[in-house]
Amino acid sequence: MKFDTPATNNPIDQLKVVGRATDRIDGPLKTTGRAPYAAERHDVAPNQAYGHVVGSAIARGRIEAIDVSAAKASPGVVAVVTTLDASPLPNGPMNTATLFGGAEIQHYHQAVALVVAETFEQARAAAALVRVKYSAAPGKFDLAEAAPGAPVVKGSEQRTGEFEGAFAVAPVKLDETYTTADESHAMMEPFASIASWQGEKLTIWTSNQMIAWAKRDVSKALGLKPENVRVDSPYIGGGFGGKLFVRADMVLAALGARAAKRPVKVVFSRPLIANNTTHRPATIQRIRIGATPDGKISAIAHESTSGNLPKGKPETAVNQTKLLYAGANRLTAMRLAEIDLPEGNAMRAPGEAPGLLALEIAMDEMAEKLKMDPIEFRILNDTQEDPQKPGRKFSQRQLVECLRLGAERFGWSRRNPKPGSMRDGQWLVGIGMAAGFRNNQLTKSGARVRLDSKGIVTVETDMTDIGTGTYTIIAQTAAEMMGVGLDRVVVKLGDSDFPVSAGSGGQWGANNSTAGVYAACVKLREAVAQKLGFNSADATFSDGQVKSGNRSAGLSDAARDGDLSAEDTIEYGDLSKTYQQSTFAGHFAEVAVDRFTGESRVRRMLAVCAAGRILNPKSARSQVIGAMTMGVGAALTEELAVDTRRGFFVNHDLAGYEVPVHADIPHQEVIFLDETDPISSPMKAKGVGELGICGVGAALANAIYNATGIRVRDYPITLDKLLEHMPAA
Template sequence: MKFDTPAGQNPIDQLKVVGKATDRIDGKYKTTGTAPYAYERHDVAANQAYGYVLGAGIDGKYKTTGTAPYAYERHDVAANQAYGYVLGAGIAKGRIRAIHSEAAKRAPGVLAIVTTLETPRLERGTMNAAYLFGGDRVQHYHQAIAVVVAETFEQARAAAFLVKVDYAPEAGKFDLATEAKGAPPAPGDSGEGSGGDGVERVGDFEGAFASAPMRFDETYTTADESHAMMEPHATVAAWDGDKVTLWTSNQMIGWGHGSMAKILGIPKENVRLDSPYVGGGFGGKLFVRADAVLAALGAKAARRPVKVALTRPLVANNTTHRPATIQRVRIGATEDGTITAIAHESTSGNLPDGDPETAVNQTKLLYAGANRMTAMKLAHLDLPEGNAMRAPGEAPGLMVLEVAMDEMAEKLGMDPVAFRIRNDTQTDPNKPDRKFSHRDLVGCLTRGAETFGWAKRNPKPGSVRDGHWLVGMGVAAAFRNNMVMKSGARVRLDAKGTVTVETDMTDIGTGSYTIIAQTAAEMMGVPLDRVVVRLGDSAFPVAAGSGGQWGANSSTSGVYAACVKLREAVAQRLGINSDDAVFVDGEVRSGNRAVPLGEAAQAGALTGEDSIEFGDLSKTYQQSTFGGHFVEVGVDVDTAEVRVRRMLAVCSAGRILNPKTARSQVIGGMTMGTGAALMEKLDVDTKRGFFANHDLAGYEVPVHADIPHQEVIFLDEVDPISSPMKAKGVGELGICGVGAAVANAVYNATGIRVRDYPITLDKLLDRMPEAA
């Protein structure tokens, strides 16, 4: 199905199922521990070989007697299991002279050892900047150099420590602040809708800025961040002759399918990926990583299924992270607050074949201003690969831009909400002849201000006390582009009236199962309990996958297209004109005739398969999502401890397919943004070139106690230019801007402006106002 004209009235507009706050249909499996995550796929193959895992006990008496059935000890499910352990490089840059594995091979229980020196450098997969395995070159610390497979985990780990490696280290570049000084302009693309040339200009920024009566110019930094997903990267691999199946944790099955074939050097039809449940990814599982490659190589060497999970240090240093940035923002405005000049420059670091963090993207589109400049610079660093993390570009970019907007508002003596509204635009500032398909940033800000009680905010910093807490409010705008991607599905009807949907779309905790079921139920006129959804298998039609905020809108549009085909097949089988057929309450109705839906499949199941393909509407109209974040914090007058007290997000993102799961996505993003603002930072060892706090003890993330109250409001709207669902993405909008709202609230509470994230108490303590 080609979508190249705005959507008209269609069956989704009935809103009998779509648009309703609906519990996740997969929730019962997640809450009972029966959802088959990659590292627990004991149902899929006998004689699996296993890698490292974090166990979870059932009861104390079982733990103390050694009978607790931890995930990697389920011998009752798959007998004769073996285990794998991944060895990472101990240097950040250089060459491997030799790997001495003889002692390890003689160790008890060892079945196979695969080393990088025995393996030619494998091709890189789609969008990988670093090589995942093979050859003697080390590009970054903890790059995988071997996998040990043994009968037990303890044997595999012990044997791995017997492997001795001779390195020829080379000097590396590990400090962004140092390397940024000579970093050249660099084009870049996040692969998720943000990017551009190294330098982009509209009008005469320098001249307009120099002549502006009010000017602002400041520099900010954001830190390296880890995805820190609950489920580590994990894969079970099994070979059947020259074909391999990988039960893995991956966000983009279509990309991963092609990448694994390329990396292993085998035909694509000889590779199958299966990933029905993903325990968090946030961009870190968009592309295949070393767990999948080493599971496949280990399985071939051991001649039995192999299971590999990356340890937390490897998740931090072997996979990808959000790169740190140094950003400069300049704003020129008239005295009434109209922006006449705006510039945003960002410098980040990456491996030689990596892209910059596209932190300036939102500044091209969020506010009006005739004279504009954005620039990205890329410094060569020999740190682990920088790549997509939830809302790449906009998340760190808005953390800076929206603080700068607050600082400029204060300079102007304007309310921060009013300043943002003053500079709203309904056309693309870079292309004034191109309108936004739908934009209601003003509605988000005004609704948010009213709901949050913004009028009660004291604009004088450090003036509100609640006991020993200084209290402040902050605001920030949210922005994220609306991306759409070709997406397919197969829908089948059986004689019982059950509709089964198959697509390789993934559910990474976002609620994909539920919104896809809602779409099929709405289109076919059946209740949710008559829909079966099967996801994440490369044997199914290729869908958009989970990333870039494109997944929900695109994948449900693909299901919509497949259901249109199935509706036509049903009507034809029943001898009804498809244009006249109404699918409702489990029946197909036309005129005075009403037939149970299942009757159409009595002579055999009916199948509809199709893809949604998007035309040029995204070129004709700028499609974006918007929001307003409001945050209240308390800062302890004695310790400078920051506590978030309440948060509100108001979102303009087209039709909301399921308000319940959408809210979960937004509050998750708000929580992650709070972490980036207050605590999350990968500390770089600039001597040895690695992230030192590479576990969840040293890398702090927010917990429930850190976020006491969150509220989300979705504006009631549709965007027919986006898709037949008239929806947009919302999963990443929640993280965009919220860090700045936290920072602005801290400033309002204390009068201390911190421009280096995260805002840890050491950056506040010696500048705190005197405690009364």
């Protein structure tokens, strides 16, 4: 199905099932432990052996030799595979690190060997006996030191108007630098894969967000025909972008299974997750804003520097600044420093999440210089068209409505704008806000839908559910389209034998995958109507019945002679070029800071979101509060601490890497504006799972400033950055 004109009325608009707050249909399986995650799939391949990964003990250099004799002689060992046994395995187009193979070491904990044994304990014990002789080389591990000479990434510098001249003459100016830390995805479920060979055919049961990408990249890495690779990932215990790509667990499980001549399971330890896989890279961001005395932005520049391995990509922290506020004279640019830390890559809302941490503090600082209310300053500089391409309208843009409603519901009028003036006993209390922004991304997505003689509708697509509620919204879509209840829909996900979907990432999954199911259901409706002798153009589907004119028949009657099946893919035309499609939010937070210790405690949080039609308000709210929680971590606690001498993340487990826990998070309120976007898709929906993190950290930082009068521009805002500057107690 080609989607190249705005959506009009369609069966989804009935909203009998779609748009209703619905319990997740996979919830009972997960709460009772019956949803099998990758490491728990004991029944998929008999006689599984266990692989344990040996990670590099240096961050840069070469391997001179590997002695595996003691490991091979260890009890229970079946096989040992080393990096010297293989050529460097080619990687997918989005990755920069070598997964396995060759003598060169690019980063700490790069996989150098896999020991396969009868039990996990035997494999781990034998792995400790592998002896590796290294030739270490000096590396660059400090972004602050590498940043000054970092070149501008080709094609990243974008200009509108003449920024330098406009900024020079602006009556009111801001020129500040902000930093964000390296962050770990810290997902609950580790990276895990089980691999099994049948001749030249390979099956991998794994935890991966993008099944089609995984099939493609495993095939390429191992030199296999794509049709000889099957990837299966029906349940994922968290990914946040870290599981977008093939990682070493998948290829090592396959290599180990080939060497052992039996299925092999590989599960990463927590330190390997931090250092072997990807992370959100640290940034250094310079923001300059010039404005007229009445608050109109005349010049705005955002330049960000991040680090990565050679041939790596930058953190796109300037993305939102291109589109969020008006201003005739604009400059955005990204610089990339080559450093030898583990690979930096996508983490929930790459670009906007760290970029808004800086931009939305800068907007508050500018409002203070102008003696304006922060909300009114943002509203004054709102725009209904792409500021880089005048005349190109936003398909929907309700940022002002988000800010106004948020201010009303949160009690913004009761905020004292003078920092340090609100107190509650020993606590200094502050209220802050920030705008949220995330683009709506469109990508084609397919599905297959089948109707059987019992009236059961089965949906098959390689779409994944990373805890987002995908099973449920896909079931809701099929139920709405085919006129049946949720109890008559079966959803099967995450298998590369199914039609290729959008996959999970970039908050594009919900809108695109359901649009693909919509397209397949349109075809199935046509087949049903034809089978029943109805005109498909005027046939209606409701309560298990198909009606046309004064005739009706049971839906299941159409499959009386055999199952009916339909497959289709949603493909997008040029609407995204004609209109800018984005999502918006207003984030509000109240924070208390202990005036003696500098400890920060979040008291209240609110997000008001404008993100198209909300397909399932219950699971969408869950997505937003989860994102808000991650925003608290980014603002107050999360930082991968770099050993700048040896080049690794030292706090590489959940004891040292501090994510928020229940005691850190207060009640969170989420409001969705009543919005549909017919420019986006037949579903008239957009994504929301990443919008929820965009702006949260800055709202907290602005609240801390309101509480204490201390402006911290280096995240996370830990108590040591506050303590020596605290107002006199």
